[in-house]
Amino acid sequence: xxxxxxxxxxxxxxxxxxxxxxxxxxxxxxxxxxxxxxxxxxxxxxxxxxxxxxxxxxxxxxxxxxxxxxxxxxxxxxxxxxxxxxxxxxxxxxxxxxxxxxxxxxxxxxxxxxxxxxxxxxxxxxxxxxxxxxxxxxxxxxxxxxxxxxxxxxxxxxxxxxxxxxxxxxxxxxxxxxxxxxxxxxxxxxxxxxxxxxxxxxxxxxxxxxxxxxxxxxxxxxxxxxxxxxxxxxxxxxxxxxxxxxxxxxxxxxxxxxxxxxxxxxxxxxxxxxxxxxxxxxxxxxxxxxxxxxxxxxxxxxxxxxxxxxxxxxxxxxxxxxxxxxxxxxxxxxxxxxxxxxxxxxxxxxxxxxxxxxxxxxxxxxxxxxxxxxxxxxxxxxxxx
Numbered sequence: 001x002x003x004x005x006x007x008x009x010x011x012x013x014x015x016x017x018x019x020x021x022x023x024x025x026x027x028x029x030x031x032x033x034x035x036x037x038x039x040x041x042x043x044x045x046x047x048x049x050x051x052x053x054x055x056x057x058x059x060x061x062x063x064x065x066x067x068x069x070x071x072x073x074x075x076x077x078x079x080x081x082x083x084x085x086x087x088x089x090x091x092x093x094x095x096x097x098x099x100x101x102x103x104x105x106x107x108x109x110x111x112x113x114x115x116x117x118x119x120x121x122x123x124x125x126x127x128x129x130x131x132x133x134x135x136x137x138x139x140x141x142x143x144x145x146x147x148x149x150x151x152x153x154x155x156x157x158x159x160x161x162x163x164x165x166x167x168x169x170x171x172x173x174x175x176x177x178x179x180x181x182x183x184x185x186x187x188x189x190x191x192x193x194x195x196x197x198x199x200x201x202x203x204x205x206x207x208x209x210x211x212x213x214x215x216x217x218x219x220x221x222x223x224x225x226x227x228x229x230x231x232x233x234x235x236x237x238x239x240x241x242x243x244x245x246x247x248x249x250x251x252x253x254x255x256x257x258x259x260x261x262x263x264x265x266x267x268x269x270x271x272x273x274x275x276x277x278x279x280x281x282x283x284x285x286x287x288x289x290x291x292x293x294x295x296x297x298x299x300x301x302x303x304x305x306x307x308x309x310x311x312x313x314x315x316x317x318x319x320x321x322x323x324x325x326x327x328x329x330x331x332x333x334x335x336x337x338x339x340x341x342x343x344x345x346x347x348x349x350x351x352x353x354x355x356x357x358x359x360x361x362x363x364x365x366x367x368x369x370x371x372x373x374x375x376x377x378x379x380x381x382x383x384x385x
Contacts, residue, residue, distance in 0.1 A: 040357075050339050056290070059283065208275050214270050233293075314333060
């Protein structure tokens, strides 16, 4: 009769290993269930007021940009100003050779003197013939012709007087003066060049203070500001310079187009700024910040506290769940743009909400948290290697 082999020791060993693995699994599950609450810094939402404003790329231009051209032609003898330096209205800038115009004045004076002598002659002749007419030594026609000659001579003298004034005026134009105050531009010719009346561009003068700034806003930007902009509803305009600093003087709107540009969908605008320190130069690109009022009852949150998912922007708030635990809950929000480095929140929050602003990478919806004010949050202690 064959004997049956027993495997009791092996079976016992297998059962012990299975029990040990099961115990380890239960221990891990217990450890996961006992994860500690995550400390988070929170900001208590409080309603506030922010300006209603928008920014736009803008470009500066001189309030007056005048082209200086000679009003008479001739040889340009001298340049009497420094390029790029301030110049005052009426200051002499150029001298055109005056000799031809001085001669023209002398000729006009001679013609006028000749005509005055002619008037004296015709008047004397008329007086002489008047006596002869009284004695009937001449006919009435001869006397009338003498009077007509005197009248024609008098009329011609008016013409010669006008010619003399014109000659003197042209002589004065040989001294080219600044039509306005501003900054002189580059001299376009050289001394000794021949310039033509009213066509040769000698230089330009640009007025820097005040200075104009042109910009435009789209339909959506205008709607956010409250509609079409006019000098009545714009409260303030500031300029941000290319280096990020702010121009010290506020501006005023001095032009707003009466229609929307159909090609660009924008309203063309222009503001005027004082520029006594010459911080702004024509042609600079700057940013115009336009303020039309204030918006009340909004919330301000730091950039890091606002998250984005496929449904839009949201924040985590620390609130109690049904069991009384403080957990992280998702709160969809309606943002209203930037205010400095912070978000403006138009909707989705109420006063007193505790918005989580740190440890956001570790947070999951429904995770238990321990909130504390963000200002008192401490950096985690460093662990030794």
